[in-house]
Amino acid sequence: MDLDGEILRKALVALLHLSQEEAAERLNVGRSTVQRWERGEHSPQPMHQRKIDEVYGDALRTLGVLLEHAASSEQPERDSEQEGASAQSASLQSTEGTEAQDHDAPVVLVVTNASSASAPVVPDELHVFIVSHLTTHLWNLAHLPHPTCDDKRRHIREAIKEFDSMNSTNKNYHLTRREALCSLAVLPMITLGLTTSGSTLQPAQYGTALAHCAASIEACWTLYKSGDASDLALAFQSVSTYLPTLETIAHNSSRQRQEALDLATRCALLKTFLGWDCAGPTEVIQYAKQAVAFSKQTDDISLQLSAYSKLAWAYFYNKQYMLALTTAQEAEASLLGYTHLASTQPLPPSIQGGTYSTLALMQARNGRSPDMAIGKATEIDPGNESYAFMDFKRSNLLLETGLTYCYQGDQVKAMKALEQRVDVQTLTPKIPQSAQGRVDTITIMALSSLKAKDRDMDKAIHFLTVSITGAITLQSEQLFSDVQTTHEFMEIAWPGEPRIRELRELIVHW
Numbered sequence: 001m002d003l004d005g006e007i008l009r010k011a012l013v014a015l016l017h018l019s020q021e022e023a024a025e026r027l028n029v030g031r032s033t034v035q036r037w038e039r040g041e042h043s044p045q046p047m048h049q050r051k052i053d054e055v056y057g058d059a060l061r062t063l064g065v066l067l068e069h070a071a072s073s074e075q076p077e078r079d080s081e082q083e084g085a086s087a088q089s090a091s092l093q094s095t096e097g098t099e100a101q102d103h104d105a106p107v108v109l110v111v112t113n114a115s116s117a118s119a120p121v122v123p124d125e126l127h128v129f130i131v132s133h134l135t136t137h138l139w140n141l142a143h144l145p146h147p148t149c150d151d152k153r154r155h156i157r158e159a160i161k162e163f164d165s166m167n168s169t170n171k172n173y174h175l176t177r178r179e180a181l182c183s184l185a186v187l188p189m190i191t192l193g194l195t196t197s198g199s200t201l202q203p204a205q206y207g208t209a210l211a212h213c214a215a216s217i218e219a220c221w222t223l224y225k226s227g228d229a230s231d232l233a234l235a236f237q238s239v240s241t242y243l244p245t246l247e248t249i250a251h252n253s254s255r256q257r258q259e260a261l262d263l264a265t266r267c268a269l270l271k272t273f274l275g276w277d278c279a280g281p282t283e284v285i286q287y288a289k290q291a292v293a294f295s296k297q298t299d300d301i302s303l304q305l306s307a308y309s310k311l312a313w314a315y316f317y318n319k320q321y322m323l324a325l326t327t328a329q330e331a332e333a334s335l336l337g338y339t340h341l342a343s344t345q346p347l348p349p350s351i352q353g354g355t356y357s358t359l360a361l362m363q364a365r366n367g368r369s370p371d372m373a374i375g376k377a378t379e380i381d382p383g384n385e386s387y388a389f390m391d392f393k394r395s396n397l398l399l400e401t402g403l404t405y406c407y408q409g410d411q412v413k414a415m416k417a418l419e420q421r422v423d424v425q426t427l428t429p430k431i432p433q434s435a436q437g438r439v440d441t442i443t444i445m446a447l448s449s450l451k452a453k454d455r456d457m458d459k460a461i462h463f464l465t466v467s468i469t470g471a472i473t474l475q476s477e478q479l480f481s482d483v484q485t486t487h488e489f490m491e492i493a494w495p496g497e498p499r500i501r502e503l504r505e506l507i508v509h510w
Contacts, residue, residue, distance in 0.1 A: 027051050028165045033158070134163050134180040142187055142215035149214035149259055156184075156218045178231065184219035185238045188212040194241060206249050206256055210263060213242045217266050221389070224273055227435045229475040236274035239267040250297075258298065265294040265303045269389040272310040276478040281318040288314040301338045302351045302388040305331050309358045309390060316362065317478060325362040331355050332373075353382040354392030357400045364407040374404060395421060395433045403444050411452040418445050427466055436479065439470030443482050450486075450493045457494055461503065464490065468506045475510050483507060 024031040028051065037044055044052055130136045137159055146152040160181075167173035191212050193199040201209060220235035243264060250260035268291035275284040288311035295307040308331035315324035335355050338344055353376075360373035377397065384393045398417045405414035415424070422441045423430055429438050446463035449455055464486055471479035484507060490500050 028168075029162055030158075030165075033162065134160075134176055135183050137163075138180055138184045138215070138219070139187065142184065142212055146211070149210055149263060152211060152214045153218045156215055160218075160222060178223075178226070178228075181219045181223050182231070182234055185216050185223060185235060187219075188216050188242055188245070189238070192245065194245070201245055201248060203252065206253055206260075209245055209249060210256060210259055213246060213263050213267075216242065217263060217270065220270055220274075224270065225434060227474060229277070232274055232277050236271065236278040239270045239274070243267045243271065261294055261298050262300065262303070265291055265298055265300075265307065266389065268294055269303075269306060269310060272314065273389065273391075276317065277474075277476045280477055281314065281481065285311070285314040285318060300388070301334065302347060302390070304334055305347075305351050305355050306388045306390040308334065309354055312358050312362055316365065317481065321362070321365050325366045325368075328355075328359040328362040332359050348385075348387040348390075349380040350382045350385065350387045350390050350392045353377045353380055353397065354390040357392060357397060357404075361400055361404045361407070364404045370404050370408060374401065377401075395431050395437065398431075399437065399441055399444070402441070402448070406444060406448040406451060409451070411448045414448045415445065418448065427463075435470070436474055436476055439467055439474065439476075439479055440482070442470070443467040443479065443486055447486050447489065450490055455493065457497070457499075460490060460493075461499055464503060465506065468503070472508070472510060480507075480509060 020031050020034050024034045027034070130140050138156060141152065141155050141159060144152075144155075146155060160177075163173075163177070167177075188209065189195050192201060192205060192209055216238055220238050223231040223235040226232075246260045246264040246267060250257050250264060253260065268287060272284055272287040272291055275287050279287075288307065291307035292304070292311055295304040298304075308327055312324045312327040312331065315321070315327060332355065335347075335352065338347070356373045356376035360370035360377060363373060364370040378401070382392050382394060382397055386393070398420050402414045402417035402421075405411070405417065418424075418441055419430075421429065421431055421433060422438060422445070424445070427438075427442055433441075442463050446460050446467060449460045449463060450457075464483060467479070467483045467486070471483050487500075487503055487507060490503070491497075494500050
């Protein structure tokens with residue numbers, strides 16, 4: 001008889017007394033992954049099967065259960081559409097839009113007589129190689145058919161997380177990871193022939209283009225979070241290359257228009273993020289405007305609010321503070337309009353919190369009270385997951401709250417928020433954050449310290465010196481501009497001070 005995942009789990013819980021959380025921890029995967037295995041939505045990959053055998057092997061043998069991949073002759077009959085999708089999967093050809101199907105190899109749990117059971121079927125060696133190496137595994141996922149581009153991005157995101165968790169102690173893994181992500185980022189250039197000058201995308205390629213661009217966007221987003229200058233440059237060039245292709249598909253294909261616009265919006269949002277380091281504040285404004293224009297055609301309120309937030313920040317970094325406030329107010333109006341509609345789905349906390357946090361900062365920078373907006377931003381925990389490229393997590397909330405209070409003139413509250421991110425004595429991170437986030441925090445600490453009534457010049461110089469070094473090391477245009485501005489404030493606060501003048505010699509663009 002067949003034994004499904006839920007029955008197996010109950011039997012194993014009785015034998016091993018493991019909850020889903022404990023099982024996930026021992027298997028080095030997320031709880032959601034264990035739940036999908038149990039529901040039969042996905043099957044463990046070979047690398048996970050080996051770990052399952054380590055954790056559950058004795059219990060499985062005690063129960064007389066063997067874990068095996070069903071041979072094709074043992075699988076239930078499929079209709080012709082499923083067979084077609086499987087054939088496409090086997091040949092690594094992606095199908096178009098929502099017509100694609102997701103066929104993970106099923107795992108069949110069979111109760112047998114343990115004494116007469118034969119050895120488990122060994123998975124195909126080529127399949128094992130593909131799913132055991134990050135580069136080939138990600139390329140395989142890019143080519144496999146999935147119902148939607150969102151589904152494809154989710155599969156890739158989860159695969160990266162699982163490889164990360166399994167290689168947490170592998171010192172050389174970061175090299176493999178970077179190579180795999182860079183390879184996936186440029187995949188559409190290869191498969192669509194975009195490396196050839198004057199190449200034209202044919203309508204028959206639209207489905208492949210959408211699938212591969214979706215996969216590349218996920219890789220570019222992960223590269224962005226690395227903070228490495230070369231990673232950022234590659235990701236920036238990639239999304240810049242794919243954006244015209246997605247525009248073409250949206251213009252020419254009514255059936256694939258919405259998915260193309262969704263991906264075009266995401267490309268423009270990513271280009272805005274990356275542009276702060278790879279271009280400049282003036283160019284970023286244009287990228288953000290493009291993201292807003294695309295987002296309004298998607299009917300996706302989360303993408304719209306994310307795009308408005310990027311545009312407000314672009315104006316802010318370009319010192320166009322009133323335009324930044326006006327944009328943030330437009331975002332608030334869109335948010336309120338959405339919440340007043342009937343039968344709307346609740347927005348992710350990161351979207352709502354990020355919208356109000358941006359508004360609070362722009363209000364404070366323009367001399368208006370940010371109290372209501374800060375209250376709205378903090379009333380729901382944003383968690384630690386980004387949504388629609390609204391990179392607003394608990395750590396971002398602390399950073400933006402600190403900057404808001406700094407501009408409002410309450411330096412005590414500003415430092416209280418910032419010190420939850422970075423130790424004020426050692427300047428080491430207290431919570432997980434990027435290298436850029438740490439430098440950003442220290443720069444705001446420098447700004448807040450010189451705005452304080454009892455400002456300490458030694459402390460301000462120390463903060464800014466570390467910030468200058470960090471901005472140059474990361475080759476971040478945004479951070480470099482910030483330290484220049486902060487240094488100008490220091491010269492005003494302590495005119496003629498030799499040590500302040502000496503800092504100017506450190507602020508050298510790479």
